[in-house]
Amino acid sequence: MSTKIVVTGIGATTPLGGDARSTWNALLAGESGISTLEQAWVAQYEIPVTFAGQAKVPAAEILTPQEVKRLDPSSQFALIAAREAWADAGTPAVEPERLAVEFATGIGGVWTLLDAFDTLKERGPRRVLPMTVPMLMPNGPAAAIGMDIAARGGVRTSVSACASSTEAIANALNRLLSGEVDVVVAGGCEAAIHPLPIAAFASMHALSRRNEDPAKASRPYDVNRDGFVMGEGGGAIVLETEAHAKARGAKIYAELVGGAVTSDAYHITAPDPEGSGAARAVVAALKQANAQPEDVAHINAHATSTPVGDIAEYTALKRVFGDHLGNIAVSATKASTGHLLGGAGAIESIFTILALHERTAPPTINLDEQDPEIPLDVVTSPRKLPDGPILAISTSFGFGGHNAVIAFRSYQG
Amino acid sequence: MALSQNEVLAGLAEIVNDETGIATEAVQLEKSFTDDLDIDSISMMTIVVNAEDKFGVKIPDEEVKNLITVADAVNFITNAQ
Numbered sequence: 001m002s003t004k005i006v007v008t009g010i011g012a013t014t015p016l017g018g019d020a021r022s023t024w025n026a027l028l029a030g031e032s033g034i035s036t037l038e039q040a041w042v043a044q045y046e047i048p049v050t051f052a053g054q055a056k057v058p059a060a061e062i063l064t065p066q067e068v069k070r071l072d073p074s075s076q077f078a079l080i081a082a083r084e085a086w087a088d089a090g091t092p093a094v095e096p097e098r099l100a101v102e103f104a105t106g107i108g109g110v111w112t113l114l115d116a117f118d119t120l121k122e123r124g125p126r127r128v129l130p131m132t133v134p135m136l137m138p139n140g141p142a143a144a145i146g147m148d149i150a151a152r153g154g155v156r157t158s159v160s161a162c163a164s165s166t167e168a169i170a171n172a173l174n175r176l177l178s179g180e181v182d183v184v185v186a187g188g189c190e191a192a193i194h195p196l197p198i199a200a201f202a203s204m205h206a207l208s209r210r211n212e213d214p215a216k217a218s219r220p221y222d223v224n225r226d227g228f229v230m231g232e233g234g235g236a237i238v239l240e241t242e243a244h245a246k247a248r249g250a251k252i253y254a255e256l257v258g259g260a261v262t263s264d265a266y267h268i269t270a271p272d273p274e275g276s277g278a279a280r281a282v283v284a285a286l287k288q289a290n291a292q293p294e295d296v297a298h299i300n301a302h303a304t305s306t307p308v309g310d311i312a313e314y315t316a317l318k319r320v321f322g323d324h325l326g327n328i329a330v331s332a333t334k335a336s337t338g339h340l341l342g343g344a345g346a347i348e349s350i351f352t353i354l355a356l357h358e359r360t361a362p363p364t365i366n367l368d369e370q371d372p373e374i375p376l377d378v379v380t381s382p383r384k385l386p387d388g389p390i391l392a393i394s395t396s397f398g399f400g401g402h403n404a405v406i407a408f409r410s411y412q413g
Numbered sequence: 414m415a416l417s418q419n420e421v422l423a424g425l426a427e428i429v430n431d432e433t434g435i436a437t438e439a440v441q442l443e444k445s446f447t448d449d450l451d452i453d454s455i456s457m458m459t460i461v462v463n464a465e466d467k468f469g470v471k472i473p474d475e476e477v478k479n480l481i482t483v484a485d486a487v488n489f490i491t492n493a494q
Contacts, residue, residue, distance in 0.1 A: 066433060
């Protein structure tokens with residue numbers, strides 16, 4: 001009997017809510033977390049995109065003033081999500097040496113880095129705070145979580161742009177299967193709603209320009225989609241071996257059965273239009289799951305709402321699933337949350353887990369006119385998923401040609 | 414107009430509280446920054462930089478290692494004003 005890896009805790013802070021449950025409820029209710037940015041810098045720097053998905057509950061309302069001062073916003077989101085997941089899992093008693101963290105970010109402490117550079121220019125090197133380096137380093141969020149829960153079995157950070165946190169969860173699966181650790185806190189975060197990243201993404205025409213109607217801007221698969229919408233926040237899940245979970249009587253949401261990464265080596269930002277790298281990742285995840293494409297009932301798609309990306313993903317899925325693709329309920333939840341970059345896969349893994357746990361696929365808002373080139377069965381209002389054992393996958397792709405796919409199975413106790 | 418020792422102590426306690434969360438009342442003259450208040454070197458440097466700003470003094474890096482107790486810092490700042 002092979003080792004099973006199960007999900008026993010979830011936590012998140014997102015543009016839809018300050019925790020996993022309120023985020024999920026807002027998602028099911030068809031809400032949008034996207035709004036106009038009121039910050040002075042939008043006008044000051046004439047930022048061409050004036051909206052984003054800001055965290056619904058500011059981190060400063062949850063953390064202590066000292067934590068806010070000593071952690072980059074990305075680490076603040078990480079800590080909030082991880083603490084919720086850890087508490088949700090029942091604060092597992094585990095040997096520190098057998099507890100690990102796999103926590104991702106796409107960009108890292110960009111606020112800290114750029115604020116510190118402003119300080120250097122305006123006030124000189126002595127005023128650059130000594131906490132600057134640990135705050136800006138991309139492993140800062142993972143390290144903050146590791147300190148908080150006393151994880152001594154290894155604390156790692158995957159950095160693969162928008163595939164980062166799905167890759168982190170895939171890595172967590174393999175660490176658990178290796179037998180080296182019993183419990184892993186996995187996920188990812190991002191806090192990049194800062195004028196520079198927005199200007200840079202806008203400069204490459206990756207962002208929607210629907211300034212006049214932010215809540216309608218993120219519209220995956222719609223004919224009038226015009227780019228993604230930046231979001232911020234974080235998501236964390238607690239993964240452990242089934243034996244460890246059962247021994248302590250933990251509740252189990254779902255089973256993590258597959259995780260795979262591949263790379264395109266095609267173009268630094270454009271997806272391979274043939275979708276072969278993405279397709280290989282799906283196939284590899286299903287192979288690890290010991291599953292067939294026909295077992296998949298639900299996909300939480302990457303679907304960022306860019307004209308090219310959504311089609312490339314469809315092409316990849318079609319390669320793998322063929323005619324069965326029409327039977328799969330597809331949700332593109334970035335329509336509600338925006339794109340959390342290195343945190344996207346983490347919150348979408350939670351949506352996938354809850355979809356299995358509650359047998360409900362969440363809706364994709366803003367799909368007014370579906371692109372005829374993407375004939376997926378898109379879920380537009382909460383939809384019941386079939387009974388019995390089913391699989392769901394979550395896909396993430398990142399600049400650099402990164403493809404990451406994870407597969408969950410409904411848990412039968 | 415230079416601040417009195419008590420005024421410097423009160424201002425320093427606010428800086429310590431802001432950086433570490435330690436209650437201002439706990440920042441007393443005889444307390445050691447490391448042994449009593451458990452302030453690490455990174456926090457200490459932040460406190461020093463903020464104290465320079467607040468009191469308009471310069472605290473050279475080589476002087477920081479001599480600031481063992483709160484009294485050491487208060488006296489240094491009071492004299493440096």
